[in-house]
Amino acid sequence: MAKSPIRILVVEDFEPFRAFVTSSLEQHPEFEIIGELSDGLEAVGRAAELNPDLVLLDVGLPSLNGIAAARRIREHSPQSKILFISGDQASDIVEQALSTGAAGYLVKSDAGRELLVAVAAVLQGKQYLCSSLSRLHLNHNGHHHPDTHALSKSKQGVSPSPQGEIAGRHEVVFYSNDSQLLDHLAQFIAASLNAGNGAVVIATGAHRENLARSLEAGGVDVAAALEQGRYIAVDAAELLSTCMVNDTIDSNSFLEGFGQLISQAANAAKTEHPRVAVFGEGPDLLWKQSNVKAAIQDEKLGSQLAKTYAVDILCGYSLNNIRGMASIEVLQQICAEHTDLCCR
Numbered sequence: 001m002a003k004s005p006i007r008i009l010v011v012e013d014f015e016p017f018r019a020f021v022t023s024s025l026e027q028h029p030e031f032e033i034i035g036e037l038s039d040g041l042e043a044v045g046r047a048a049e050l051n052p053d054l055v056l057l058d059v060g061l062p063s064l065n066g067i068a069a070a071r072r073i074r075e076h077s078p079q080s081k082i083l084f085i086s087g088d089q090a091s092d093i094v095e096q097a098l099s100t101g102a103a104g105y106l107v108k109s110d111a112g113r114e115l116l117v118a119v120a121a122v123l124q125g126k127q128y129l130c131s132s133l134s135r136l137h138l139n140h141n142g143h144h145h146p147d148t149h150a151l152s153k154s155k156q157g158v159s160p161s162p163q164g165e166i167a168g169r170h171e172v173v174f175y176s177n178d179s180q181l182l183d184h185l186a187q188f189i190a191a192s193l194n195a196g197n198g199a200v201v202i203a204t205g206a207h208r209e210n211l212a213r214s215l216e217a218g219g220v221d222v223a224a225a226l227e228q229g230r231y232i233a234v235d236a237a238e239l240l241s242t243c244m245v246n247d248t249i250d251s252n253s254f255l256e257g258f259g260q261l262i263s264q265a266a267n268a269a270k271t272e273h274p275r276v277a278v279f280g281e282g283p284d285l286l287w288k289q290s291n292v293k294a295a296i297q298d299e300k301l302g303s304q305l306a307k308t309y310a311v312d313i314l315c316g317y318s319l320n321n322i323r324g325m326a327s328i329e330v331l332q333q334i335c336a337e338h339t340d341l342c343c344r
Contacts (some may be wrong), residue, residue, distance in 0.1 A: 005032035006123065006328070009052040011069070012085070013038040013061055017108060021056060021085065024115055030328045040064030048076035054123060057102075059086040059093060067093075070100035083122045085111060089132055104128030113319045114343055117174050120331035121341050131176065131343040168275075168306035170313045171340040180344035181316050182207070185279055186214035188314050192277035193225050198265030200258075201233040203281040208233045229268035232261055236281040249297045255304065262309050278305075278313045283334075288321055292330055299337040306339075319343075 008031055012018035018036055025031045034050055037043050040061035047055055055073060059066040070082050082102040086093075087109070094105050103122040106114060110130040121128040175181040189199045189211065201208060212222050212233070225231035243254040258278075266274045280302060286295035302313050315338070335341060 003030075006030055006054060007032050007034045007050070007052045008054045008056060009033075009035045009037070009043070009047060009050060009080075010056045011037045011040070011043040011061065011066070012056070012058045014058075021111070021115070025119070028116075028328055038062070040066060040069035043069050044072040044076065047073045047080055051077050052080050054119065055080050055082045056119075057082055057084050059084060059088050059097060067096050067100060070097065070102055074101045081122050083118060083128070085115075094129075094133060098127070105133060106130045107132040110343070113176060114174070116328065116331060117319070117343065120328055121335045123328075124332045124335040126335050126338075126341050128341060129343070131174075131180070134342055134344055168309060168311035168313060169340060170303055170306040170315075170338050171342070172315045172317065172334065172338040173342050173344055174317050174319050175344040176319050178207070178210070181318075182210050182214055184342070184344050185211055185314065185316070186218060188312075189231075189277055189279065190215055190218050190220050192275065192312070193220055193231060195275075196230075196270035197274050198230045198262075198269045198276040199225070199232070200261045200265050200276060200278045201231075202236045202239055202261075203233070203279060204236055204285075207281065208235075230265055230270070232265050234261070236285055240282050240285065244294070247291055247294060249294055249301065251297075251301060254298075254301050258301075258305055259309070262305070262311055266310070273310070275310045275312060278311050280313065280315055283315055284317050284321070287317065296330070296333050296337075299334060303337050 008025060010018055010022055010033060012021065022033050022036060026033060034052055035046050037046060041063035043057065044064065057066045057070060061069065066084060066086070073080060073082065082100070083104045083106060084097045084102055085106045085108060087107065089107055097105055104118055104127060106118045106128070107130050110132050114130050118128045118130065173181065173184050189201065192199045201211060215222050222231060239257065242257060243249050262276050262278065265276045283295040283298045286298060299315065302315065305311060306313055
């Protein structure tokens with residue numbers, strides 16, 4: 001039985017941009033544009049009448065601004081998810097928009113590369129902030145730094161968590177270029193190493209080398225961390241090759257291999273209750289090879305690791321690879337496997 005299309009109401013008073021949004025979404029058969037409006041007050045009435053799955057809403061609208069319209073839409077059509085798409089980047093406006101219960105905020109200048117990712121994240125129930133807002137500290141920001149809860153470590157390794165308890169985080173970053181990824185990744189790894197914890201980086205050679213330079217420039221003694229065993233860096237393609245059977249990941253090999261790396265880094269940590277920061281580039285490599293099924297499998301196994309060990313896992317996807325080749329269903333599956341999302 002065919003799935004019902006995702007019904008979308010587009011509210012934007014600048015006709016050329018509205019046409020861009022609708023034409024971009026109409027390329028995907030999973031979407032149905034059920035209305036194109038330019039007026040905030042009219043949007044409230046139409047949302048109440050049509051009960052769309054998703055409302056794409058500008059802030060600056062005639063009759064009733066988008067923030068006020070969002071509050072009313074939430075009252076009349078509470079099941080409708082709202083994604084703001086606006087040219088306004090002011091932190092107070094973004095905070096007000098998110099305080100309405102909207103699920104995300106996308107700046108118009110980022111829409112060309114991030115629209116599909118933003119829509120997928122919001123539909124999956126995640127809060128989304130675009131790359132232009134990544135450095136804002138917002139009261140309603142849904143992206144959190146890894147917290148301090150941890151599992152106890154025995155002399156033999158990292159203790160598994162009680163059944164069903166989520167021990168770690170599983171974050172995804174969508175990035176436009178390597179420098180943006182490395183900036184985010186360097187902060188992620190440095191925070192763990194500087195706290196006396198461990199770190200495992202599974203990446204391409206170029207990313208491993210550039211990350212090491214960034215960490216050194218930021219004051220991290222990479223050589224010492226490597227010698228102590230707190231920092232482990234391995235080649236993503238080589239590690240994946242040990243787990244692949246007929247273009248499918250062997251789950252046991254994957255979990256055993258990653259578990260060993262995590263335990264090694266945790267055992268070398270200097271803290272009483274160690275955490276391990278893990279960066280994995282395997283899913284993106286599989287995506288580039290058009291092996292989307294294995295990429296999703298990799299993410300699901302990563303979620304298992306996050307439920308088993310005291311880890312904070314970060315995955316990275318190039319937005320350049322996603323544009324033009326991603327179905328919204330696949331993007332939703334990727335978003336579903338992560339506790340946090342961000343765009344750079």
